[in-house]
Amino acid sequence: AQTVTQSQPEMSVQEAETVTLSCTYDTSESDYYLFWYKQPPSRQMILVIRQEAYKQQNATENRFSVNFQKAAKSFSLKISDSQLGDAAMYFCAYRSGGEGSRLTFGEGTQLTVNP
């Protein structure tokens, strides 16, 4: 079974600075997808960014980018120019390449943005 580990329960960053959230995963599959979801205090899960395992290029979405290291099974999220609205719980998630497959989530990292 796949597992996802986020070793940083809490992180903090100053507004306008850059922060990196770590995620590692364990799988024997070659076809899979990785995601970062954000959960603000409202508790809705919002997709931040996704990465296909077959793509070598790291995904980017505006201020959000990932560092995908397939051999190391590492998938970190970098947030540049942090904003107060970025404060939330961030979950890393894994999905097998099969149809309709479940998401497996990590434990989450609570990000605080200090003004």
Added chain:
Amino acid sequence: EPEVTQTPSHQVTQMGQEVILRCVPISNHLYFYWYRQILGQKVEFLVSFYNNEISEKSEIFDDQFSVERPDGSNFTLKIRSTKLEDSAMYFCASRSDPVAKNIQYFGAGTRLSVL
């Protein structure tokens, strides 16, 4: 932008009672999911549903749970006889067909409190 809608936002029930949590997935989506998140813990997969049948379920999804798509738009999760440990946030998610971006879109969740 289309979104997944969940009702109610908060449900309080007595132990042993039946509850039905309701979800309206995004209209052209084909895959439907339920996840739960016990307070302070990671998000856990419960069940996936495709083509009017369960495609995958976790160990958590025992005989107390059932899902249904009664009318082509709603997707419900029923818990027959609630226990204290069923208290959690329940998230519905939906996804479009396999050639899309494999993104699961989440609703805002239903907070279930079992007393």
